[in-house]
Amino acid sequence: MIRLLSTKLRDSAHYVNRERSTNQHTLKASKASVLTLVLVLMAMMVVACNSAPDVHLARGRSIEIQVSRPVVKTNMSFLDDEGKHRVVRPRASNRQLAMVEIAVVNRTSTVMPLLIDEEAAELGDRRGERIEALDPFVNSRVVEAADPKEDEFAPLLWGEVQLDRDFQVKGWMIFDVPKGLTLGSVFWNEIEEIIADYVDYFDRG
Template identity: 25%
Template sequence: MVKEENMNNYKFSNSISEENKLLYKDKISKSIEYLKNNLYEYGPGLKNSTLSYVVTKIESQSSNILRIYFEFKEEKNIKSKSGLEYIDIDNNDVIQVRRIINKPKENFPWPIFTLAIISLLIAAIFVSYRVYWMDTDGDNLYLAGRSLWVRSDEPVKQEFITYIGNDVNGNEQYWAISPAKQENNLIFVKLSLINYGSGTVKIVIDEDASTLYDDKSIQYKPINPIERTYSSEKSDNYLVNGFIPLWGPVQLDPQEQVTGMMIFEIPKSSVAEQLKWDAGDLIMFAY
C-alpha cells in the first residue's frame, strides 16, 4: 500500500515509518533530484517522460552508506508495472551508486508475444523455401546442419532497439528494448531457419538456443525479447524496421522457413565474432 502523502513529487509506501521519513528526508530529496537529473539512464522510452516515485524501503549498508529503494513509472501509464531501482548515498549526501533493477512495462506484452508467434507461424506456413533454388557458393553465413539450413546476417550493434507494433487495443505503438547495464550495448542478429529435410522439425528458441562469442572469446546468451520489451516514445534513431523476435516454440514442415532476430547484450567495447546455433543442430558462424 502507498500512503497518499506527497513531498517534493514522491510518495512513501506504508512500510516506511514516520521516524524514517523525517530522519532521511534530505537524503531522499537529494536522491530524487539525482534521478530526475539523470533520466537518460532509463533509455529512450523514458528519458523524456514525467515519472512518479514511491519510496519503498530504506536500509543501512554500512555506517556511512544508506540505500533507498524507489519504485517508478510514467504518470500517464498507470496500468504498467512499476520499475525498481535504488540509490546508495553517503553521510555527506553524495550519491555513490545508482542501480536500475528493472524498468516499467505492461503487465505482460501479450500483443507483442501473439504478434511474434503469428508472424512465425505465417512465415512457416506460407513461405515455401526450396533449398535447391539457392546458390550458396562462397556464402559462409548460410550453413547446413543435420536437419536445418541456417542463414545469418551480420550482427548489428545498437545502444537501444525500438520497433513498431500494436498495443492491446490494436493501435500502432513504439516499443523498445534496452540493455540491463548502462555500460552495455545490444546486438541483434537476423537469422533464417530452413527445413530442407523430409520430416517436420520442432525446436524451442530460448536462452539455450544460441551463444554469441566476442573478440575476447567471452560467451553471451540471448535475452528474452518478450520480457525485456516496454512501451516507448517515438525514437527513430534506434528503429529496427521489420523487427520480429525469434523466440519460443517453432515447428517447420519440410521446405518451410522462419526468419527473425535474436538479441544479445554485450559490453560496448566488445565485438561479435562468432555465433553458435544449438537448437536442433550445431552450427557455427564466423563474422
C-alpha cells in the same frame, strides 16, 4: 536454294578487300574491348575478395542457418502482438545491443518443432565469452509513443515454431553484449549445434 547461296558468295566477293581493311580495325577494337573487359573483371574480383559477405551460412545434419552481420545499437524498439510499443536497452552503460538476423532452414525433416528462446542462440567469440540471446518481451519496457525506427528490426525471431520441410523461418534476435567483445560467431543450439563464423580464427593467429 543453290542459286541464292551462289549469289551470296558472288556478292561477298566484291567486298573482300574492303572487309579485310575493316576487319583489321575491328580486330584492334576487339582486342581493346577484351583487354578492358579483363581489367574490369579483375577489379570486380579484387573488390569481391576484399569485401566481407553480408550473410554467413552454416549447415548441420538437419538444418541450415543463415546469419547477417551484427548491427550494434544503443536501443531498439518494436511493436508487440498486443499493439504495445516496447523499447529494449542494454542493462549497463558498458554494454550494447547486437542485432542479428537469423534464418533457420529445414532441409530434411518432415516437420521440425523449434523452441527459439535465450538458449537457442549465442553470440560471441570461439576463444572467449558467449552471450545468450535476450528475451525481447521480458527485457523491454512499454512506452506511450512509437519510435520512428520501430520496424527497423522486424520481425523478431522468438517463441515456438513448427517448421515444415524445405521451409525457413527468419527474424531478428537481440544480444546484450559487453563493449569490446569480439562478435566473431553465432552459436546455434536448437535441434543441433551449428556455428557460423564471421571471422577467420586461424588467420587471426
